[in-house]
Amino acid sequence: MNANSPFDLNNTSAYESWKEQKLKNYPEKAEELIIEINNPHNLSFIEKQAITKLCKKTNMAVYVSPLGESPDKDIPFDLAKQFGLHNLNKNMGADDDGITALRVQNDPMHKRYIPYTTHAIHWHTDGYYNSPDQQIMALNLHCVRPAKEGGENAVMDHDIAYIQLRDENPDYIEAFMQMDAMTIPENVVDGELLRPERAGPVFSVRDNGLLHMRYTARAHNVIWKNNEATKNAVAALDKLLKSDNKYIYRLTLQPGWGLISNNVLHDRSGFTDDEAHPRLLYRSRYYDSLLLD
Numbered sequence: 001m002n003a004n005s006p007f008d009l010n011n012t013s014a015y016e017s018w019k020e021q022k023l024k025n026y027p028e029k030a031e032e033l034i035i036e037i038n039n040p041h042n043l044s045f046i047e048k049q050a051i052t053k054l055c056k057k058t059n060m061a062v063y064v065s066p067l068g069e070s071p072d073k074d075i076p077f078d079l080a081k082q083f084g085l086h087n088l089n090k091n092m093g094a095d096d097d098g099i100t101a102l103r104v105q106n107d108p109m110h111k112r113y114i115p116y117t118t119h120a121i122h123w124h125t126d127g128y129y130n131s132p133d134q135q136i137m138a139l140n141l142h143c144v145r146p147a148k149e150g151g152e153n154a155v156m157d158h159d160i161a162y163i164q165l166r167d168e169n170p171d172y173i174e175a176f177m178q179m180d181a182m183t184i185p186e187n188v189v190d191g192e193l194l195r196p197e198r199a200g201p202v203f204s205v206r207d208n209g210l211l212h213m214r215y216t217a218r219a220h221n222v223i224w225k226n227n228e229a230t231k232n233a234v235a236a237l238d239k240l241l242k243s244d245n246k247y248i249y250r251l252t253l254q255p256g257w258g259l260i261s262n263n264v265l266h267d268r269s270g271f272t273d274d275e276a277h278p279r280l281l282y283r284s285r286y287y288d289s290l291l292l293d
Contacts, residue, residue: 001205007162009170019163026057026160030249033062033155040065040079040258048082051260055083056292059157060261068255069144073099076142076258076282083260084291085138088284089127092194102141102281104273115283118147120270122217123241125158125263126285129184132200135212138286139263143253147279150271152252157264158213160247162203164240165233172233176202181230182214183223202233208289215265217241241265253281262290 001008006018027033035054037047040063054061067075077099088098095101102115110116127136141153165172175181180199187195204212216222217238224230241248253259259266263285273279 002209005205005209007173007203007205007211009166009174015166022057022159022163026247027054027249028246030062030251033058033060033249033251034064035061036064038066040067040075043079043082051083052292055260055262055290058264059159059290060155060259060264062251062253063258063260064254065256065258070256071144071280073097073282076140076284079142079258080138080140080260080284080286083138085140085284085286085288087287089130089134089136089287091127091285098284100283100285102283103278118150118271118273121268123154123156123265123267124216124218125213125265126283127263128182128214128216129187129195129198131198134287135214136263136285136287137206137212137289138261140258140260140282140284140286141253142258142282142284143255144280144282145277146252146254147271148274148277150269151279152250152269153259153266154248154250155259155261155264155266156241156245156248158203158262159211161213161237161240161265162211164245164247165236168236169232171229172236173203175225175227175229175233176237177204178225178230181225181233182216183225184216185221185223202237206289210262210289213263213265217267241267260290 006015035050051061090098105116114121126139179201181201183199186197202215206212224234
């Protein structure tokens with residue numbers, strides 16, 4: 001980490017300066033994350049600048065397009081390309097094009113994983129189980145159809161989570177930056193190794209100097225470093241994410257809406273589906289960060 005980084009715990013002045021700029025004019029409600037666009041395949045200069053400005057501030061933006069329930073996967077794909085996102089993470093549940101259709105699925109492969117059920121998903125960042133060299137830096141969620149009831153997302157900028165924790169106790173950050181802070185056990189199904197054990201930090205600094213977060217609030221299949229500092233940090237973050245903190249925003253994506261982000265913290269409430277018109281979102285994960293210059 002560069003000694004001038006605001007994320008260096010020994011550089012208080014750089015941190016305070018960064019924090020002041022980060023919190024200046026920060027949105028106060030979910031509606032301030034919304035940018036209306038006309039054509040996601042080809043954003044206007046003004047639309048792109050608005051999304052860029054918002055993502056620079058909050059690491060995320062919600063776009064609202066007039067395309068409604070169009071099932072065209074090129075909508076989120078083309079929009080993401082305009083922000084430098086090209087390297088898709090073709091995860092196990094993804095379709096052949098690398099984009100994942102998030103809908104209720106009952107086949108043996110999908111039903112084991114919560115995103116393909118109606119159950120609530122706890123706070124996390126995507127790809128927390130990936131290897132250190134294949135971290136998910138950006139995420140796009142595009143809504144074709146919402147659920148009949150529920151399916152609300154909560155989101156929180158990981159920069160803000162860092163600030164909240166560091167200001168409470170810098171020891172939390174030190175614990176979360178250890179290379180073995182959080183370990184995800186191997187994934188074995190029917191004797192086949194699908195993914196080896198993966199250990200890594202919660203907070204890390206990317207090559208571009210920006211903050212990255214790797215986290216899941218799942219109580220099972222997560223091994224936290226067994227020391228007091230890490231236990232305290234985990235408890236503090238859990239308390240923060242269960243609070244009514246003003247920087248936690250809640251919204252339900254509607255047809256033609258999408259959330260584009262640098263893989264911010266997010267969750268999803270449980271939902272009730274309409275069998276005739278089931279919930280469908282497209283999820284695309286990228287190894288790239290949003291290009292915001």
